Amino acid sequence: MAHGNEINGKRYFWLKLDRHFFNNARIKKLRRLAGGDTYTIIYLKLLLLSIEFNGLLIYEGIEETFEKEMALKLEEDEENVVVTINYLKIQGLLEERDGDGFLPEAASSIGSETKSNVYKKARKALVGNIPTQIQPPSNQIPTDIEIEEDIDKEKEIEVCADESAAHTAKRFRKPTLEEVAAYCKERNNNVDPQRFIDFYESKGWKVGKTPMKDWKACIRTWEKDDKSPPKKGASASKYDRREDD
Incomplete structure (x- = not known):
């Protein structure tokens, strides 16, 4: 999961790959090339690199060419990156846009969510329907430390609920x-x-x-x-x- 910054805190991004990704004919052909598995990994890394910008691979001019700069950012061998990018262009998986690169597959598969929403979902999944009074102010996004402290408190609530259930289970049951x-x-x-x-x-x-x-x-x-x-x-x-x- 890649992440960027917002005015009020972090935003999390994710890439939703089709479950038949590796059955796609273009990916199968890529993998059958000599070094194909390496090229496939490079393509996946390019997808991840682009998700903050809705599928766009930004060329900042740090290196002499777009391919060389991508190799630098991905920490991959330049020659392998050049082969991968050329293949993606031929297959329509990468397009040139004013010096930048654009990945159509990434643009249609990107999702994002604020840190606050991620935190709330994590809490809901952790405690289920157990009531809690632990709620951060609506205009403040919790820090990582606050999240950990709240999760510890939620676990304590779960333990208390389990003990209460065990106590109830010990109530009198008429014998057979x-x-x-x-x-x-x-x-x-x-x-x-x-x-x-x-x-x-x-x-x-x-x-x-x-x-x-x-x-x-x-x-x-x-x-x-x-x-x-x-x-x-x-x-x-x-x-x-x-x-x-």
Whole structure:
């Protein structure tokens, strides 16, 4: 990604290559030349060099010729650059414009975005739908340090959200008949699992007026009493005790 400058900060540019770029007949022919892979890389570098100027390769007169100056800017061998540029001209992939070069393929494939928009998208992708109060002033573009600090804060929010979800997951879940039967078997007690389930199901899984926190503790409480739930019409107060620890 190449980037230029604006009055209020950086602007990022990108080049969108067609996914069939290397299947293009002109590129295939270029690659089949002796040294073709090097020429293809040079063409890609020329595309990148031109994106700040909407496909235009500016000749500043630093070197004697356009080709020699491009070789300097790309840090490529001059002879390879000359071969590449001549091929591109023949294939209509590079045009001469008042001493400069123009790449039609680049002009139709360039996108750009301000640093502020890039930052906002990065934050959105990082935190998803987690609410945050971290927002830079609308008339100020954040610095790289501010971006890193904000991303750290967003990560902290994510951790807190995960811990909250884990806490919620630990809330009471009423047991199945199989779970109660297995625990009673493990305890080797005489508690009837079905009657235990029916008893607390009828009470909304509450111990007295308090929502049950630990059904296993209730099983142990039944063991300490008379080993069975109260008969119909009998007082149930002793089964409404708080769970033991």
